[in-house]
Amino acid sequence: MLNSLRMSLKIDYAYSLNSFIYNLRRLPIFKDLITDDLYKSKNLKKVVAFLSTGWAFFKAIFFNLLYFFSIYFLASLINKSHLSLTFIHIYFIFTIIGFFINNRLLNTSKKKYFSIVLFKMDAKEFMESSLVYNLFKYLLLHSFSFLIISFFVKVPLLVIVQLVLLAFFSRITGEALNILFYKRYSYVWLNNYYLYFSILISLLILSFLPLKNIFISSNLIFIVLLIFIIISPFSFRYLVRVKDYKLIFKKLNTKNMALSEQEALSYSRQQMVEVKKKDINISSKRLKNKKGYDLFNTIFFERHREILLRSAKKFSLFLAIIYIVLGFLVLNDANIFRGVNAFFSSNLGWFVLIMYFINRGAIVTQAMFFNCDHAMLRYNFYREPKVLLGLFKKRLKLLIKVNLLPATVMVLGNSLLLYLTLNKEVYAYLVIAFYIITLSIFFSVHYLVIYYLLQPYNSEMQLKKVSYSLVSILTYGVCYYVSTVRLNYLSFGILFIIFTLLYSAISLYLVYKFSPRTFKIN
Amino acid sequence: MIDLSLFLFEKICYNTGKEVINLKLEIINLSKSFSEKEVLKDIDFTFESGKIYGLIGRNGAGKTTFFNSLNEDIDIDSGFFYLEDSYGRNRLDIKDIGYVTSVASVPEFLTAREFLTFFLEINKKEIRCDYYFDLVKIAKEDQDKLLKDYSHGMKEKMQILINIISNPKVLLLDEPLTSLDIVVQEDMKKLLKGLKKDHIIIFSTHILELAMDLCDEIVILNNKKLEKVEKANLNTKKYKDKIISALKDVKNA
DSSP: OHHHHHHHHHHHHHHHHHHHHHHHHHSHHHHHHOOGGGGTOHHHHHHHHHHHHHHHHHHHHHHHHHHHHHHHHHHHHHOSTTHHHHHHHHHHHHHHHHHHHOOTTTSOOHHHIIIIIISOOOHHHHHHHHHHHHHHHHHHHHHHHHHHHTTTSOOOHHHHHHHHHHHHHHHHHHHHHHHHHHHHHSSOGGGOHHHHHHHHHHHHHHTTGGGGTOOOOHHHHHHHHHHHHHHHHHHHHHHHHOOOHHHHHHHHSOHHHHHOSSOSSHHHHHHHTOOOGGGSSOOHHHHTTOOHHHHHHHHHHHHTHHHHHHHHHHHHHHHHHHHHHHHHHHHHOHHHHHHHHHHHHHOTTHHHHHHHHHOOHHHHHHHHIIIIIHHHTTSGGGGSHHHHHHHHHHHHHHHHHHHHHHHHHHHHHHHHHHHHTTOOOHHHHHHHHHHHHHHHHHHHHHHHHHHHHHOOBOTTOOBOOHHHHHHHHHHHHHHHHHHTOOOOHHHHHHHHHHHHHHHHHHHHHHHHHHHHHHOSOO | OHHHHHHHHHHHHHOTTSOOOOOEEEEEEEEEEETTEEEEEEEEEEEETTSEEEEEEOTTSSHHHHHHHHTTSSOOSEEEEEEEETTEEEEOOGGGEEEEOSSOOOOTTSBHHHHHHHHHHHTTOOOOHHHHHHHTTOOGGGTTSBGGGSOHHHHHHHHHHHHHHTOOSEEEEESOSTTSOHHHHHHHHHHHHHHGGGSEEEEEOSOHHHHHHHOSEEEEEETTEEEEEOOTTOOHHHHHHHHHHHHHOOOOO
16 A cells, blocks of 8 residues: 555656646746756756645645635634634534545546556555545644644634544545445536535535524534544445446546646536537527528537536526625624625725636636637638638627626626615616626636637647736736725726727737637647 | 449539649748757658658658648748649648548537538538438438547548548648548548549558558658658569668668
């Protein structure tokens, strides 16, 4: 087992090292400085290895602390006067959420693809070693984070021990449950969105109970811990006894998945290149009177309805929940009431950043490439300027429509909050609504334009262009900057609408002029 | 059966009644390198219609790079491409090129029939899907399946079919045929032979026998250059040896 852990860490290390060098070489200055020889130079590799190990270590600690401080922040938002109890409550609920959704074993990863599919490592040993490794990593990181957070919030030592143990033992059972589910129903339950969201949402609602001064009791924590301690050995035995890990891993970790570079959520990538069963048959009404590219585009949309709309729907639901919770808080807490009121009068810039995260432009253009342009750009008739631009227009309409879904939820949510904070200015409702819609259109134009001007993917569907990543970072930077601007809503709204009109005009001109040359496979 | 289809096929697509047009594809001074690795260097070559050219080179020699350069898929370091037809000599336009890639590219969200109909519609050709499906032997039960569920070879058939119907003056084929079944392979060979008189066909392959059987000229890509291997009066065995020894000749340029 130790040997296989060593091997899998080695593969991980070699992969991250070489991708680090590879990515370094793609940067303009380093391109000429670094040659292929770096891949074989041992000394330099040691330096890079040191840096990359340090980085991985730092990242693990950072994200764990971020997790703890987010809970702390949330706790102080929900119930400041019982901070410690609220913290324990939320940590407990989040651990239970983790029990359901944090399944490392069935999670797809490049490392699994390399280790098990390519290098033919023993899947069971791999599973055992990574399970044990992750469990202990988890134990150490959580103990450490509790140590740090205890400077900010007082949690009795006994409770800390209980909570860490709970996290540890629930993990084992959670993994076993996930595997059991997979073996029984042949799919990872996380992919069942209805099940996933209903569990997630009901647990999330429970984590808000401290608002009403209801907290998880220490007895309940103890009982739940006890249950997990009793079940864990059986879960562990089950995990060790499952024989077909190889098959399971092979099914989940396909080559396409391993090729993905930019996908943070590894499932979504696989699902991106898929036509959902229920989308295969399109009602003839939708295709009536359509011909040529119009028909082509309609079929594309209909067959990928699920993929294109899924994440927009998810975000809309998420937003709706946030607005409802905020509405609830506004009615119950005078501070939040004032905060929301002040927010709408001078902090409209924040919506730029929020829309940046919510807009589905990046995902939809990715789906366009993976499922359509990747193949069609190989045909020269498809690359003719007239065709490209015609399709661009159709797609822009489509993208705007997809993004209008979460935008509409935002408009409704904002109006609700404005109403609840007793805002009586009709202008405010109108300007903010118009502003949100403009914002949504702005991002739709932006993402489609940069997709057409920079087409960043290569034939293996990898993101290849540094310029695309730079533009994405720049976009984020600008959005962040705009979010800090404090202006009254009227000036801000109007200025932004003018800006969007100008931006759209310029960028559409650029697409018309340059995309026939730039829109191709790299 | 196939000859008849071929005859009809040509009638529809190419108006074979017209006089044969002589085409020339001139490549002047083509160079391409990836970071420090030079792949193509000062290539000057002329391809003509009436012949099928077999492009042969060792792994990594740059065959696909050569095709990608012609098809403007990649930026080249230097070079010009001209196409000469009865109207004169002009810069090569990508509209004139059909490119069958080694990994078949088809829009997987469409059924074969939808793809073919769409293609015929936008190219304003008569929509006779069944006829074309017959030609590449795609069975009735597969015609309305999503292309995503097609095997590699069947996707390849669709890709070749579309490229042939679009009737480009220059047809680039990057290692095709290898994943087709033997019957379709034979049909495709006949089809390509039928097309060669008014098309420039460049066909890259690793299978020497296939190249010698199908192609009129063997061109090897070696030491960053294109080089014709003259057959002269050599018999098959000697010609084959000559090609292999030419491929083995690596200069440290």
